[in-house]
Amino acid sequence: MKIDIDTLLAWGAAYKKVAAGEIIFREGTESSFYYQLVSGKVRWVNINNEGKEFIQIIIEPDECFGELPLFDGEPFAASAIADEDSVIIRLHKSIFHQLLKENPELHFEFTKLLTQRLRFKFLILKELANHNPENSISTLLGYFKQTQKNICTKCNRLKLTRQQIADMTGLRVETVIRTMKSMQLKGDLQITKGKVYC
């Protein structure tokens, strides 16, 4: 799912630059826009009352985000924070609807994206409910490998820190470090100079 930038611009979308660490939108606030990442990296997170983050999705260029309120009218389900300096493009909700209406094939693409995200949630949820750190991590890495996300396609290097893995699985860094170390001993992955290859 990626809407052509020229198309978005033609329909009146606007660019916006955000600095690393900047909050793009906050969980619980109302929304009126379709967001798409042009360059940089954005994490879509929930922050609990102790300040601990849970990363719902890491958004890479050409992916959209913040799409739930566009259809159910509810507030944002999570906050979007720029991981790096990024450029986003956004289009007003009503125009986005119009765009989908006039381009059924685009609507099908969008539906496909939603089902992929939903499938990812199904996958993670069943693992988290299992309370087995190794399974959770291994499922997450398997998903990244399969979808070519967050893994270098050339050298198979995992482009995430242990902390990010922890924030996506609800585990603690130490647990992730210890678990990945034991996975290395079993030959499930390689670690050289602290970098993970799988």
Place this chain on the structure above:
Amino acid sequence: MKIDIDTLLAWGAAYKKVAAGEIIFREGTESSFYYQLVSGKVRWVNINNEGKEFIQIIIEPDECFGELPLFDGEPFAASAIADEDSVIIRLHKSIFHQLLKENPELHFEFTKLLTQRLRFKFLILKELANHNPENSISTLLGYFKQTQKNICTKCNRLKLTRQQIADMTGLRVETVIRTMKSMQLKGDLQITKGKVYC
């Protein structure tokens, strides 16, 4: 999201009766149908290697299920099992696509359903990652109350067993029982004769 049964039949859909406990489809198998529940109750679950179930969603009449493979072409993400004797109606994938194409407003309804399901996953996932049984249960009950699911609209009685709550949160029955008991003491819910009202 509910497609009118007459419409489904007109497009060639077929009814199917399933007995309580019967498996409608299995996680990991290929799919070619849109499924909608006519009557009864269906749980959409993942079963781990120790036989423990994780309930992804409980489907009530007029809701669809098994929709992920329709758009991303992957196998079923979870198994559907009849909780009670049920009647389902199913329509072939290609015809379903055609139906959406010719009825854009229906496609928008369907997209809305997907976003609602995705939002529910966001909600549960962030709570499970928090590892706080009381928060998880309370979030789940709050969701049921708000969406009028699994709760009697007249008497506010929770129509789920402690085991089902456990299977939706990845907790154990005993933990759910103890946690709900303590929630009762705090006045967060009422329990009379083992029945929960909230």
Place this chain on the structure above:
DNA sequence: AATTGAGTATGATTTCAATCATATCTTACC
């Protein structure tokens, strides 16, 4: 080459849900 900071590593201890075991309640049915 020295400094710095983010990330990784590892040991010791604590905590809380899981587990195990058993008892009691509730409802349906004969």
Place this chain on the structure above:
DNA sequence: GGTAAGATATGATTGAAATCATACTCAATT
């Protein structure tokens, strides 16, 4: 009213991840 089955209740114990504390490694920067 008695019985059975499913669900709820509760105590005792265990275990694995969280927590706390501290140290080390790597790579970037000066």
